[in-house]
Amino acid sequence: MHISREIAPQIFWVGGNDRRLALFENMFPLPNGVCYNSYLIIDDKVTLMDTVDSAITRQFIENLLHLLNGRAVDYLVINHMEPDHCAYIEDLIRHFPGIKLVGNAKTFNMIRQFYDFDIETRLHEVKEGDTLCIGRHTLRFIFAPMVHWPEVMVSYEQSTGILFAADAFGTFGALSGGLYADEYDFEGHFLDEARRYYTNIVGRYGAQVQLLFKKLSGTDIKMICPLHGPVWRKDIGYFIEKYDRWSRYEPEKxxxxxxxxxxxxxxxxxxxxxxxxxxxxxxxxxxxxxxxxxxxxxxxxxxxxxxxxxxxxxxxxxxxxxxxxxxxxxxxxxxxxxxxxxxxxxxxxxxxxxxxxxxxxxxxxxxxxxxxxxxxxxxxxxxxxxxxxxxxxxxxxxxxxxxxx
Ligand SMILES: Cc1cc2nc3c(=O)[nH]c(=O)nc-3n(C[C@H](O)[C@H](O)[C@H](O)COP(=O)(O)O)c2cc1C
Ligand SMILES: [Fe+2]
Ligand SMILES: [Fe+2]
Missing domain, CATH: 3.40.50.360 (Flavodoxin domain)
Structure with missing residues (x-):
């Protein structure tokens, strides 16, 4: 059965949870599992924001096909080319042969490195600050190099104020029902795992996280949709403050x-x-x-x-x-x-x-x-x-x- 959820009019969460994986990146213990998020915008052009890890593709495609109701996906926006978010690209092309891949030059090089399928006719290359109008929604792309990998970008949807944030603002830990951070006692349920995720996975790149904050200052962010863990719609400043502190290497306590x-x-x-x-x-x-x-x-x-x-x-x-x-x-x-x-x-x-x-x-x-x-x-x-x-x-x-x- 699909487990998709509407997060804004015509925008849906289509991710899933993996509670079986013992070690993230075959290195980091996952006592509470991990969640992979992907988001679908149903508009004149149906647009998918990233995909998921191979472990949960069955759930993902079920979510997707349920919402598509016979339509095809027109665009796949690839904010991050790491395999935990891209394992499904080849299958997606098979499902939707007309799909365009939206990314930057570095994204496309990564795809060529990881995969052998023909991408050359499907590329929609974006540059820093470019926008993509898909109907009522318009995405703006902000590059965030090394906010985990060099090709990373985040996408800001202008009509809703949603930031699709790639690995930024992610956490370890599967969802326990709630999709939003405010549906949890976040400090009790997620904060330690969010810190362990950030510090170990992105910790080295504090300066680049700070640079992204600078680029986003002045952007009215109403919701943050990361690729792992809950979505932020309330008290966004609380989590931004944590990320700001961690990326400045300042202790919390x-x-x-x-x-x-x-x-x-x-x-x-x-x-x-x-x-x-x-x-x-x-x-x-x-x-x-x-x-x-x-x-x-x-x-x-x-x-x-x-x-x-x-x-x-x-x-x-x-x-x-x-x-x-x-x-x-x-x-x-x-x-x-x-x-x-x-x-x-x-x-x-x-x-x-x-x-x-x-x-x-x-x-x-x-x-x-x-x-x-x-x-x-x-x-x-x-x-x-x-x-x-x-x-x-x-x-x-x-x-x-x-x-x-
Ligand atoms: C394989 C091995 C190599 C060691 N090499 C050294 C050494 O090079 N220099 C030294 O002073 N002690 C060396 N030690 C001794 C330990 O450092 C020392 O006994 C220490 O007190 C052990 O502390 P612990 O009781 O907390 O384990 C070695 C011990 C082992 C088992
Ligand atoms: Fe990543
Ligand atoms: Fe990731």
Whole structure:
């Protein structure tokens, strides 16, 4: 049965949910599934805004055929050429041989790279700011390069004020009935997954997200239709503010992420000792993670959320424990910056973890070490208590300082 929904007169959501997929991009856990959105505008020219992942094409075509009621699709607007939104293009052409593909020069190169079917006679190329009138509705195209991929653009429908936003403003998590963000307790239901989606998938491209915001300033956006997750029709400013903050790499909250690695439990013990001391000093918002257990996407998401980051890891083969090295490299690639940090290293004969962590943090922008690196030789000794507490107290004082944030 179709599950399509009308979002404005003659504009419909025709997406679907995948609650089976374990890993998005074969990398990111999806405990709550994921939703792929596509939108259909039925006008003089029937226009489809993006398609969906191959996993849900059966649902998608059912939605589509129900609404088309025998008509054909005239235009497919391709805001983003990533396969989770384009898997169905070839079949769509088979269904609707007269369909025109609307995209930019980069979109079409991507199609040629991914697929072998003949597209040359079907292209409708648009440039930045171009419009496409499809009847009562007119789409304006705004390029958003690297707001995930280089070919990305967003489409603004001028009569309704709907922004078809590609991956921008998307979230992980399948829909639980509601199509609109305001049908959920968004903070409880979606916000953490929205942050994990943004920071891990688009996090590197904060500057490009900021550029898109600049291009859109002055545009009266009444509804945001992303390619993943719920549609925004109320309190749009709330979510724009979140995206603005994340893309400026500014923390949302004062608080501490303590991420540790440990083989025998000694570094874990130090992490717990620091966490306990921070709590005693009045720090309330804290997350302690064993990096070998928790998927890095969750730790990265919280590192974007909070103001402070404490890293603790053992030395491994004259270097840094691999999991911690990889976590820090991921943070660097995602351009995380401007956090206040502290480091705890461990080693039994030639501790090197702390210097490696310091180096990796040093390669990231505006990372401030607020206490000297603390070194454990195998296990924490009572004689080190004062020094460890001094590190914790420096972190606590910085978190509790009203001037931060
Ligand atoms: C495979 C392996 C390689 C290690 N390499 C080093 C090393 O190069 N230098 C060093 O000082 N300690 C090295 N260690 C020792 C650990 O870093 C050390 O025992 C540390 O205290 C472990 O902390 P944990 O109890 O939190 O696991 C190594 C341990 C293992 C298992
Ligand atoms: Fe994407
Ligand atoms: Fe996507």
């Amino acid at each position: 004062k608080g501490v992420v303590i991420a540790y690695a440990s083989m025998y439990g000694n570094t874990a013990n130090a992490a717990d000792a620091v966490a306990g001391r921070l709590a005693e000093k009045g720090v309330q918002d804290m997350r302690v993670y064993d990096i070998s257990k928790t998927h890095p996407s969750y730790i990265i998401s919280d590192a974007f959320k909070y103001s402070h980051l404490v890293l603790a890891a053992p030395t491994y083969n004259a270097g840094l424990y691999f999991g911690m090295e990889s976590l820090l490299r991921e943070m660097a690639v995602l351009n995380l910056r401007g956090r206040k940090t502290a480091i705890i290293g461990n080693g039994s004969w030639a501790p090197a973890a702390h210097t490696e962590m310091e180096k990796l943090l040093g390669g990231m922008k505006q990372m401030e070490l607020i206490a000297p690196p603390f070194v454990i030789k195998s296990t924490l000794k009572p004689s080190q208590t004062d020094e460890l507490y001094a590190l914790a107290d420096a972190v606590a004082a910085s978190v509790l300082d009203q001037a931060v944030l």
